[in-house]
Amino acid sequence: MSVFGVKAMALNMLAEWRRAMETPQPRSGQVQANRSWHKPPSGWVKINVDAACTLGQGVIGVSCVVRDDAGHFVRARSNVMRGSFHPRVAEALSLKEALYWTKEWRTSKFIFESNAKLLVEAVQGTRGTSYFDTIAENCSELLKHFDEVLLVFNHRSANQVARVLARAACSMSGLQEWISTAPDLIACNLAFDDI
Template sequence: MFNGVSRDKCIWFCLICWSIWNQRNKWVWDKANGSAFGVKAAALHLLQDSIKAQESQVKHQSARNNIADKKWNKLPNDCIKINVQTIGTQNGYIGFGCVVRNSQGQFIGARCGRIRGNWSSKEAETLSLKEAIIWIKLLQLNCCIFETDSQSLTYACYGEDGCAYFNTIVGDCKLVLKHFNHVLVKFVFRSENCVAHELARTALSISDLGEWLVTPPDFLNHVLESDLI
């Protein structure tokens, strides 16, 4: 039969067999009666569920591919872009990293380090943004776009103040941001934030702050080059 009919008919035959076997088990163990119609209906439902699951998987994979294809984008003007990232708690520390580039994607500076404490993910992301904002202000850069892959943090920067500790740290960020002439906090996908992620990961393996100006560290070169492709 498998050699002489189409693939769809082979699938249907297998589902009918499974449905018969399942109905026989119900009779053996539960003494539940069934019918030919019930066997066929069960097989049909299985087939429909399988088709829906496959369609859903294709859509999900397509969405994932679209996200994966997103890369760091150059700026259309002379603004400075700062990518910010956090790595979760490890041995009582979080790692943060921020990378600064100009509108053409050329490296300006980078900074990374550890912050002690058992922070929630939202608090950790906000602390990392705060570290980046303060550092950029010290560098006297004014027209800036801060990019983070935390959507909740991005919303919070433009929302109302709250009472939670997370909102307190966001409030600190807002106070410093007021000192910039032109500034924006923007959400990006993780695939667009790879260089900051690499830096934050490295931060957990060093004891002091890492800071580089003009020339990037060797371990960042391959990610920086990949963003420019």
């Protein structure tokens, strides 16, 4: 397992432990609530990434949303890409876009969070020779440009802000970027995560 894999596994275990300490355990017969977004540790920023595929339209939307250790919106970016891609390839392209966008910042410690478990595993482990594997390998190489970085998996329910933005990107004209002020279409999701 790579250094990134060990770090990500340790961070996931820490996050699970924290959630277990904060969330009351369900009684027998109760369904456990969906998992929610959590602020990154002090001094870190969290970047949620996602992709949305539109069947039959030949486009995908990719997005990333950046929040600081207080949970405040920092910036976001979305883009629409032409082509019919398998969902896992779309997720990989979304991560790759986010890594390219943020690699020059070098001002913070970064946690990239994706709800695509296969992607996180492929970036952190061994890969094959498919197009998806090639993008995952490229993402792994891009991660080396960061001083302190983690790539972690989290459930879809903890990634709603990026998901909403990725879906909206499919109907946008191209690259969109927001700095300091979040777009209205994700404001409700940001407020919900802040509760």
